[in-house]
Amino acid sequence: MTRTLRGLLLVLTALTIFACAPKAPVPPPKPAPPPPPPVAEEGFRRIGPAEAMALAEHIDIREQRLDSWRELTGPLSLSLSYLESRPQDALALDRPELRLTWAQLTLSVRRLLDILPLLDADPALLGREFVWYTLDPDPLMTGYYAPMIDASPVRAPGYEYPLYGRPSDLQSVDLGLFHPRWEGQQLVYRVENGRVVPYFDRRQIEMQGALAGRGLEIAWTRHPWDVYHLQVQGSGYLRFPDGRIQPVLYAGKNGHAFVSSERLLLSRGHIEPGAMHREGIREALRRMGPGGHDILAENPSYVFFTLSDSPPLGSMGRPVTAYVSLATDPKLLPLGSIVPFSAELPTGPGEPRRVVQGIGLAQDTGGVIKGGRIDYYCGAGEESEYIAFRIKNPVRVHILVHRDALGGGQP
Template identity: 45%
Template sequence: MTLRNSLFGSIILFLLLAAGCAPKAPAPTPGPTPPPAPPAPMVPTYAPVGEKTAEELARSLSLKPQNLCSWQDLRPGIEASLNYIRTRPQDAVCVNRPGLRLTWGQLKDSVAELASTLALLDHDPSLLAQRFTWLKLEPGTLLTGYYEPWLKASLTPDATFKYPLYGVPGDLKVMDLGDFHPRWAGQKLIYRVEEGKAEPYFDRAAIDGLGALEGAGDEIAWAADPVDVFFLQVQGSGRLDLPDGSFKHILYGGKNGRQYVSIGKVLIDEGYIPKEEMSMQRIRQFLNAHPGVAEDILFRNPSYVFFRLADEGPFGSINSILTPRVSVAVDRSMIPLGSVVALKTALMDYDTGKADPFFSLVLAQDTGGAIQGTRMDLFCGAGEEAETLAGHLQEGAEVYMLLSKRVLGARSNTPQ
């Protein structure tokens, strides 16, 4: 063995021994376990229920929660829905979701058959299972409520009635973006023109805080309470209780195109109201008790609604008068306007503190900016009782669409 090889071997042996005697590096401390990824949101699906289940559901329907005496009482509302459906292009698809693809013509035939069945249902509600397929909308939905508020107002301003209610301003312009490109079909741009340039329309702070519309002559009435005005805008329509004892309906006329911001969420996020206490009544109570911050809170919602006066109302999106506890607002891409659906939930009786079961047929006759996906909004009526119900309504619900077996059978035989 040469000296070079002997030296090399000694060095290797030294390094191995040194490595064996050296203190081991501490094992790395494991970091916190990452939280599991949230489950992907469930895609809303229409799933048919079995014949036996459908019959049990049909027999458990009740008109009592709607203050109706006979199934025939639903006829005016269903006829109004049919009138709307007939205005739609009958060959166009009105809903295309997993489990259900339907044209307006097929929906018309189905709702018409249900209307012709009403006279028989008082004696045999199981006909709704024999003649109609029940499609359950999955997952379940959140049911909220809205109502027709009454507010003290006058058609002329004075020291008491000094908060204006505006009609659609003369300088508000609306552009249909679908005219420019198909990808924008159904979208509208709301704007004004200033010095030859298109500008976003005035927001709430500009209108109510800076008087942006003063002097333009767009006022149609004046209210006694600015909080009443705000809640009228949230609901979209109401009744004006006039000084001479008469009243006028005040209906939705348009909006300023700004994004809606929930002041209920603002009040929760900033610690003014605990989440578990949140209701329409609680918001009103807070705003009335804290006038110093009320204006700032209201201005957080830049969206603004304009109105028109009428002798009848309130009207839904199908231009028919809404029926308390029968008309509902829906996402029209999920449930076509004009549809008849069965709604299963519970409505709280705030006098007794008990939740009363509600399982009744309701009519999709309205829409709303916050009503998206499977969520549904029940029209609760007018007055204090309706306001209380709507203000607290946050219930889980099941929704079933009823479609004629004859129509669905014909559809399945139609080449796609």
């Protein structure tokens, strides 16, 4: 048995012993103030046909910058190809009030593709053909986009901060293989002198040169905030000095918990709430001098990238579509789900906010997208950036299941 395997087994054995060991008695806690009111747990509620048809009639696809329902053919086909790759008899959604298999989601997307040509003239068809389940309480909607980052393919004056590709020593193991309570969790690690240890955190990588000299640099950026911001968004584009635009995609992360440096800036008084956008944050960090990089390093999470010929991809491994694709918690809204929504959203600089009643597709996930949180993909470019940074409000959300998938409409 190698030293690496022995080290990993020791870590897992220790975790298992800790999980199973009886807990030592602890002194009673000190009196605490009354807890806040409990947060309502998310759940689905089936709505009636009349209400469903009324909701369907109010969907205006133009609010999503589409001219016709037919323009959803491409995005829906991407969802369908993903759904068809899933084990059809397995549960995609398993909740006390609603259980759906991958086969039911697959059939629902197929049926929506079938009726797309009819929806421009008769949007209420969406209410007659599908059963609507409303998610209560309303989730929080935020926005994300594909940033355009000024970068150089080689280190040059003004481009001093590296963007790293995935290191070969970044390893992971599925902890659910060792104990049921760790199902869905991964241990990300590296091996040092035969011992399993946590992978390098952001401070070690960016400020202590943990990865320097290994040839992992895929590009060089102007500021640590460029690297951080691209990592938060998950993918984007690099704009090289010769004008070339290079897509850059997610390739892995170091396994450390995410800490929002933006919230740290706000809570410590380094920035005003109205300046919480890309350039406002950049200016706040500039004013802080070296302390700006230090506050970014308080977020230990670090993402690695790869250069690609493809546009930004969602968690399905397929391209995402502006103002249609949603990042969701797949335990609540599975990938491939059809997700009508209604939310008050910004429309652009100098324009008033307006209520958008649209049709979303669950095609992405995110490290901080858990439970009642949905991220709306706004595309690429300055206007998309403006809109994405200004979305933070409740959203009314539904999931659609075709009546054929429910055996004639019976859940």
